[in-house]
Amino acid sequence: MLIRHGYEITLTCQQPTALVCLLSVHEDRAADIRVPETLFTTPDVPLGTSKARHIQTLHPAAF
Numbered sequence: 001m002l003i004r005h006g007y008e009i010t011l012t013c014q015q016p017t018a019l020v021c022l023l024s025v026h027e028d029r030a031a032d033i034r035v036p037e038t039l040f041t042t043p044d045v046p047l048g049t050s051k052a053r054h055i056q057t058l059h060p061a062a063f
Contacts, residue, residue: 002034020045 007023022039024030039047 020047 009021009023011019013019020039020041022037024037025033041047
């Protein structure tokens, strides 16, 4: 069975804010993913990975 997933998130900032985020599936389901996710930016900026409580893996860009 092929299940497609997606999401829509809205953030409101009081001033212009650079933000790059990628939400991943839970690591318990990572083996079920057919095509690995790829995150890239233009221009190239350093990227990192962290985990938040009750949330899947976060991939914030370090600006």
